[in-house]
Amino acid sequence: MIPEYNERANFIEETGMIFERLGVTRMAGRILGYLMVSDKEHVSFDELTQVLQASKSSISTNLKALVNVEFVKPHTLPGDRKTYYMLSPDIDWRGYIIRRFENIRTMNDHFKKGLSLRVNPKDQVSKWLSGTVEFYDWLLKEYPGFMDQWQEEKKM
C-alpha cells in the first residue's frame, strides 16, 4: 500500500516544525523530511524547490547548512552537472548525542568558574553548585563507556 500524498506532505511539515523547535530552520527540517520519505536514493536541487515550493535561494542556503553539519551528503554523477543530495549515510547519531553532552561540559565548566567566584564556599548556593558539578563530572566521565555498550551489544 503506497502512502497517501498527504501523509508524506504532513510528515515533511512536521519535520519542519520539529527541527525548528531544535533551533534549525523550518526549511532545513522540511528538506530532511523530504529526504526521509522520498523513495529516490538521492534528490536534485530542482526537485527540492518544486516539491517544497520554496525559492532556490532558500533551498541553496539550507542545503549548504545541512551539508556543513554533515546531515546531508551531496552526490554527483559522471556526465551530469547537477548535484544530488541524500541523507548522509553515516550520520552519526551517537556523535550527535556526544555533541549534546559537550554542551553540558560547557555548562559544567561555567559552574566551576562560578564556584570559584564565591566568597563562602560552604553556603547554600556554593553547596548547590558543587553538588551539580559533582554530578556532571561523574556524568561526563561515565557516559562514553555507557555509549560503548551499544557497540558491544550489537556484536552479540
Add this chain to the structure above:
Amino acid sequence: MIPEYNERANFIEETGMIFERLGVTRMAGRILGYLMVSDKEHVSFDELTQVLQASKSSISTNLKALVNVEFVKPHTLPGDRKTYYMLSPDIDWRGYIIRRFENIRTMNDHFKKGLSLRVNPKDQVSKWLSGTVEFYDWLLKEYPGFMDQWQEEKKM
C-alpha cells in the same frame, strides 16, 4: 581574596550568552548568573533590576519564566512584602538531562513514522532510518538505568 567586580560582571554576561544559545533569553541567563555569584542567599527583585541594569518588566517576565521551570525559587519573609529569589536548591539536573532525552524520543518516534511511509523498507534510506531507530530505542531504554548508577555510587 575577594573576586574582582569585573570577574563577576563577566561571569554574569557569559551566563547570559550560554543560556541564550540554549534557547533561553539572555536576561534569564543573566539572572541565573547573578544568583550564582551573589553572596547573598537570596536576592530581591529590585536588586536584580539595579545590578543587571534592566527594566522591571524584563526582570519580572524572565523571573516568572525561571520560576515556572523551577530553576529559581521565590522566597518570602514574614513582615516583608518583597519577594526574594534564589537558585532552586533542588534543581534536578538529572531531571534536566532526562527532559532532553525526551526530545530524542520525539525525534525517534518521528523517524519511525517516516520509516512507515517508505515504499521499500530495504533500500538505503530505510536501512539508515531503521539503524537510527534501533540505536535510539536502545538508548532510551538503557539511559535511566545508567543515570541511576549515580545514586548508587553516592551511597557508597
Add this chain to the structure above:
DNA sequence: TATTTTGTTCGGCAAACACAGAACCTGAAA
C-alpha cells in the same frame, strides 16, 4: 482617603532572522 511600595501587564520599538526574488556567476553546449 491619599500615597508609597512592589511588582505585573500592555503597547511599541529595534534587532534578528527566515524566506523570496532578482541579479549574478560558472562551466558546458550551441
Add this chain to the structure above:
DNA sequence: TTTCAGGTTCTGTGTTTGCCGAACAAAATA
C-alpha cells in the same frame, strides 16, 4: 560568443522576539 543549465549571493520584506517605558494593579502605610 552567445546561450543555457544549475546554482549562489545580495537585497528587500514580513515576522518574531527581547526589551523598555508607561500605564496599571494591589496592598500596606500615612
